[in-house]
Amino acid sequence: xxxxxxxxxxxxxxxxxxxxxxxxxxxxxxxxxxxxxxxxxxxxxxxxxxxxxxxxxxxxxxxxxxxxxxxxxxxxxxxxxxxxxxxxxxxxxxxxxxxxxxxxxxxxxxxxxxxxxxxxxxxxxxxxxxxxxxxxxxxxxxxxxxxxxxxxxxxxxxxxxxxxxxxxxxxxxxxxxxxxxxxxxxxxxxxxxxxxxxxxxxxxxxx
Numbered sequence: 001x002x003x004x005x006x007x008x009x010x011x012x013x014x015x016x017x018x019x020x021x022x023x024x025x026x027x028x029x030x031x032x033x034x035x036x037x038x039x040x041x042x043x044x045x046x047x048x049x050x051x052x053x054x055x056x057x058x059x060x061x062x063x064x065x066x067x068x069x070x071x072x073x074x075x076x077x078x079x080x081x082x083x084x085x086x087x088x089x090x091x092x093x094x095x096x097x098x099x100x101x102x103x104x105x106x107x108x109x110x111x112x113x114x115x116x117x118x119x120x121x122x123x124x125x126x127x128x129x130x131x132x133x134x135x136x137x138x139x140x141x142x143x144x145x146x147x148x149x150x151x152x153x154x155x156x157x158x159x160x161x162x163x164x165x166x167x168x169x170x171x172x173x174x175x176x177x178x179x180x181x182x183x184x185x186x187x188x189x190x191x192x193x194x195x196x197x198x199x200x201x202x203x204x205x206x207x
Contacts, residue, residue: 012127040056099186
């Protein structure tokens with residue numbers, strides 16, 4: 001049975017956030033809110049937790065996970081960011097964007113694109129996610145909570161609890177956070193490319 005924490009969406013309770021971070025550190029899989037939709041997350045180095053998320057979502061080993069980071073400085077640890085990319089990241093983070101960047105050696109190989117050696121990075125604008133990441137002190141491996149066969153993410157924490165109470169270790173109820181995916185922008189090459197238009201505005205990435 002999963003635990004169920006009701007955490008305030010604007011002023012997250014420190015005690016509950018710390019317990020949530022401890023669950024992640026202990027190998028748990030958690031459902032948490034972001035600025036675009038609910039997501040599944042686990043510890044960056046935990047292959048068993050990653051495989052559990054793959055089973056929940058029915059993902060093959062080619063599906064790219066995202067590293068959800070606290071801020072720009074943390075992004076620089078896991079991705080190679082040139083001056084042009086840095087300016088764009090500074091304008092748009094935190095926010096509902098996923099950026100594809102060249103990975104550094106800090107990124108586990110299983111999270112990189114096998115040929116391009118890239119990784120998806122994002123900094124959500126959500127107080128609960130920010131508090132959880134701050135307590136962890138490192139990124140979460142993450143994917144959007146879209147169940148197999150569904151077109152849209154799950155949005156109701158109580159429905160999520162009912163569906164996944166035997167599959168995850170914690171569901172964080174952070175209220176309604178939407179169902180629109182992030183805008184995905186490839187910054188790995190010289191010219192930015194919008195791969196998916198989602199919640200985030202994309203005009204600044206087009207020439």
